[in-house]
Structures are given as structure tokens and as C-alpha cells.
Amino acid sequence: MRSKATISDIAKLADVSKTTVSFYLNGKYSKMSEATRSKIEDAVAKTNYLEEEEQAQKNDARNHLIGVIIGDITSPFANHIVKGLADYCSAKDYHLMLGFSDYQLENERHCINSMNQMGVSGYIVQPTAQFEIMWEGMQIKKPIVYFDSPNHNTKGLWVKTNNYEAAYNAVSFLIKKGYQHFVLVTADPSKIVTRQERCRGFVDHLEIEHMPYDVIVANKETAIDELREQLELYLKAKDVCIYATSNWLLNKVHMALEPYADRIPDEIGLLGMDSYEWSRLVVPSITTIVQPAYEEGTVAAKILIDKIEGTNLEPPNQILKSRIDELESTDHKKTEM
Template structure:
């Protein structure tokens, strides 16, 4: 079996030089030498022994990624962004999907610890509030989407959720809507609380009284929204603000089945800007949450921490929301 020493001998360089090329740390190596090493690697079909490398470096070049719902396009895009950044930097990703289950979340941490990952990117479920009991060992953690109390925290990547809902309600109020139904996620989470806060803030600025009967708390799912709107006997609102796009799409489906026209009868806004939101009819007015970039930046923070490019402080990146106005909202006549 070809070894790194064989490659070095064939190229007439040291093992250290070959190692630097393999690990993309070859900035000070001439292009000619670098290309010569890469050509020999290709010709000899050399495959690095990752297990042997990890025994020497105490690193596996592997990152764990825990997300709560792989079916939700928002989290799928986070995973894509994180993986793209990781692969660019020579890291592998192990993906764990928890299906919003605290049991599966704990199991994911145990699995990643057994796999000896170097660090973990964690998108907590809507049920997660504190994770001090999880088997984290000394793994650095970067949180994405939601901030919770967790040890070994190295970074947080999220969105200004309050501002997002505030922009949406301000848009609806500007179109003369005063009775706006808010379909919320579980209000025990900080994200849901912040989005509700934005809803209240915009109403207060418009001097519209807050009506708790126009706030329905539930799940971040299409099915829940569909069943909720289907169950309503009285439609005493002119607009719906949904806590995410899946909720908005479920609500639109139920409204159409009730022969309610959108946006002529009821305007609808979502949150996230998943791909489907620009394909459905009518196209959904929503908040753009760049989930791909959130995943990419979370991996960037973690890798910088692993490679000692940052000091042991907590990096925070808060993305600004962008309102995308499409055809699901219109002026109330």
C-alpha cells in the first residue's frame, strides 16, 4: 500500500511538504512542487489513511451536524451550507436528524461523541431549552437558528426574528389590514417569542389593539396550519401572518378549500423564503432568511475555532431579515 513516505520519496520532498499539500496548507509551497505532488498522488491512487492521521493529530476532520427536521427546507438549506463550507476546508459532515424529539437529540450527541467528531453544529428543536445533560465532552459547539444554554459554546448564527415579523405586519397594516391572525410556533421558544414581539410592536405603532384571540399557537408544520384553518367556523380577520412558510402554505390550502380567494379576500405572509414559496399560487410574500448562508457561517465559525484561528470568545452573527413582497398580499378594499 502506498504511504505518504512513498509519495515524498517519489516527489523528492519531505513528508511534511506532502502533508501540507494534502491538508490545503500549502500556501508557501511553489505551484510546481504542489502540482508534482498532486500528479504523483493521482498516478499512484494514493488514499490518505484517515485513521492513522487522527491518531497522530487527535483530530478526525469530521464535524457533527444536528438538525430538528430534515423535511423542512429551511434546515435542509442549513445542512447544505454547512456541508459546502466543511468540504471546502477538508472536513467531513455527519448529519443527525432528530424529528423534534428530545430523545433523538440526546442520542445524536451520544453518537457524535462515539464517532469522535471534532466539533458540532447544533440547530436545537422547538422543545429544547437547556442541554446540560447531553454528552458533549469537550467538543466545541456552534448554535444555528436558536440560542440555548449549552456548554463549550463557540458561536451563534441566527436571524433578527422580531424585526422580521415587524416588517411583515407593518406591510399588512400599510395595506389597510387591521385584523391580522397570527399563526405561531410553540411560544416557549425564544424564536417564537421574538416573532410575536415583532407582531405586537407593529400593531402598537399602528395604534391597533392587540387581541390575543387572533394569536393561535401550534407547530411549525403545514398539516397543523391546514387543520387549524379548516377548523375555524368564523373568518373574522383579513390577513394571516404565519410564523414560517410551511404554516402559510398549509393555511392557503385550507382557505382555498373554503372558497376564500387570496389575496382578494385574505392576504397571507410567511417566514423563511423556502423554495416552494415562490412557486405556489399565489406566490408567497415572506421574510427571506438566508438559511444556506447561516449554515455556511456556522461551519466557518466552528472550523476557525478548531484550527485556532479565533480566540475562545463566542462569535455571534445575526442576519438581517428582508421582506419579499409577492402576490399573496394586497390592499384591503
């Protein structure tokens, strides 16, 4: 049996580079000479490349296997996402292949290639900021749905929560509670669009209200003592509120504030993201912005399967609403004037 033609085979037959063949196959030949374009066209026809590629896609679609790439599997958010995906896919007789990127582009590339070789029908991905550029260059003709942090809101298939709006509205909530100074604790915003939206929503509203704020950038290697030292620069003021933009950062901030627990919430407020069960169990309990993670997983699966099966019933872009789980850490008593 003859093996399936590859881009390398076409390039060799047409006597051009693989990059040139890639441009042709992606319709990017406006600057290509007519002679080069004609050679590639003839080589594609002789190798039956397009017919074989189309048949391979049809075969993969029948596999009912979906590749899922998660940025951080240790987060409760990811666990709820996967549960939503699994429940809906199981009901539709689809199976999941999970990969974990740790928000590293090369890990994403490895997962995509491995899953493609296993014949997945499509992908559901929590992407880094550079993922979509890489994806376009990989020339994999399979549907892909982005969740949590799509990089472009105007194209492709995606589902996300209203991170910007949720952070923006949280400022109104905190100001009404009487907080007057704010500290934003975030991981590197440049890596993930979600972080950028949460930071921008919070900061934009504070600047509109002319409220003072500071920003601390931390990562998973930041020691609790180091974070406490940074926070202490702002804890001398009363009516200060700290906003941790992710679950794992909230955990670090909470531990860093242990010596100041008696000042929460009357002098120090604390707002977090997606802490789920543990935020209700600590004393004082912690107010959080909660994303509908299970629903987001379900919707991502619906969008992808709708695309694979060609039913065209599901909106390709969807934004879900978060809510504030108001607990003790922001139960501030306004200072009497």
C-alpha cells in the same frame, strides 16, 4: 493497553459519587469540603484523567469530522442550511455527520452521544429550548455552534437570523398595505426560541400600533379542516392578514384558505416564512419572510472550524438579515374611505 480512565473510575477511587466528580471537573466545588476535593484531586492525578482527556480532544480535532443536528430535515430551510455547511466544510477538508432531532430533547441527547463516540471534532446544532442545559451537564469538552435558535444571545458560539426584527418590520409592511386585523398562526412557541422571537416581534409591534390580533396554535397533526374552522372565525372581517410562522404551517394555512382564494389579497392577506420555490408558483403567489439559510450554514461552519483550528478570525456571534419577498398575496388595495 490500559483503558482510558472514566468518571466512574475516579468516583470509585475517591469514594464519592459520580455527580460529585462531575462538579469538581466543571469547577463547581465552592460548597465542597476540602477533604472531598483533595480526594478527587488525588484520584484524577493517579488516573491521568485530565491528560488523557486533553489528548483525546486533540485526536478528535484531527478527525475533521463535524456533527450536525437538524430539528426538521424536511424543511427547505434545513436543506439550504446543510448545503451551506457542506460546501464550506468540503472546501476545508471537513466531513459532516448528520442527525435529526424532530425537536425532541432525548433525540438530541442520543445524537450528541453517538457523534461523540465517533470522534467528531465539534458540533453544529439547531437546539430546542432545553438543549443548552442538557449540554452543560454532559461535560463534553468540544466546541459547539448553535444556529437558527440559540437560547442565550450573550454567550457561546452562534449564528442566527434577525427573527424578531424581521417579524416586527413585517407588521409595518402589512399596515402600509392597508390590513387592519391580524391572525398569527404558530406551532408551540415554548419548544423553540425562533418561534418565540417571530411571535413576539409580530405581537409587540401590533400592540404598539393598537392593532387587533388573534393567535392560533397548530401542530403537524392539525387537520386542514380543523385549521380552516379556526381561521373562519376571523375571515368575516375585511382587511385581515394571516401570518404563518413556518414553512410547513404556511402550507397548511394555504390549503385551509383554498375556498377563499378569490378574496386574496384584497380582503385576506397571507404572509409566510421560508416557503422558497413553491410560494412563487401558486396563484396567487405568496409573500414570505426569507432567511439567508445557505449563508447561515456557511457562517456556522466558519465559526466552528475557526474555533477547532484556533485561528480566531471569525466573530463568534453573528446575526444575519432576512428579507421580504413581496408577491401577490399581500398586494392589498386599500379600501376607500
